[in-house]
Amino acid sequence: MIRSLLLATSLFVGGAMAPLAAQAxxxxxVGDAILAASAYHDSGDYQRDFDAVVAQARQWIDEAAPKTRRPAIVLDIDETTLSNWDEIRADGFGYIASGPCDALPKGPCGVDAWEKSGRAPAFASTRALIEDAQAHHVAVFFVTGRHEDERDATERNLHLAGIQHWDGLYLRPMTSHGYAARYKTPTRERIERKGYTIIASLGDQPSDLAGGHAKKGFLLPNPFYRIP
Incomplete structure (x- = not known):
């Protein structure tokens, strides 16, 4: 009787523990992904991978510029030119648009307040690429998903981060929302219509590069967030 009960129990437990067929x-x-993203950044691997892509872009620009009439490059700003890591970490990789950002390194940190504070540092390798491009008479344009009401703050942040003398800063109109590529692709086309040849486009999102209008695109690493 006891053996029969044990057998029945084992069959029941075994059946309960068996994996269901056709599971999705x-x-x-999400928790594991956050830990992995933090480790990727803090280990130095993120910066090494970032700098490696920038080095490839810089080499290409130096090679292509002398062969191109009115060469230009286009760069995104966030996680391409300026780093928002302090805000990203404080917000636990979430997006908190409103509210103050006055308790770093603790959160929450409102993204609007952070961007308007002008505290984001430049990536040293990107700043060096910009300076090298300018030394080779390459026009530098920024095309960002930030909206027009952040123009003054963005210009101030670029200056404070040591970036000077760019040729154009394109921000989204206040009425523009939705997919980033629907704004960024025609903006690169506008630059081309001014007579420039965009030899390189740099961004951390596939949407920064989608749609062409650049001889070559360079996608920087960013496992921290996605902008479609």
Whole structure:
């Protein structure tokens, strides 16, 4: 009787523990992804990978510029030219648009307040690329997903971060929303219509490079957020 009960129990437990057929594949656990993204940044691997892509872009620009009439480069700003890591970490990789950002390194840190504070540092390798491009008479344009009401703050932040003498800063009109590529692609086309040849486009999002209008695109690493 006891053996029969044990057998029945084991069959029940075994059946309960057996995996169900045709289960959907689970996406990555969000908590694990946050830990992995933090480790990638803090280990130095993120910066090494970032700098490696910038070095490739810089080499290409130096090679292409002398062969091109009115050469230009286009750069995104956030996580391409300026680093928002302090805000990203404080917000736990979430997006908090409103509210103050006055308790760093603790959060929450409102993104609007952070961007308007002008405290984001420049990536040293990107700043060096810009300076090298300018020394080779390459026009420098920024095309950012920030909106027009942040123009003054963005210009101030670029200056404070040691970036000077760019040829154009394009921000989204206040009425522009939705997919970034629908704004950025025609903006690069506008630059071309001014007579420039865009030899390189740099960004941390696939949407920064989508749609062409550049001889070559360079995608920088960013596992921290996605902008479609």
């Amino acid at each position: 594949a689970q996406p990555a656990n």
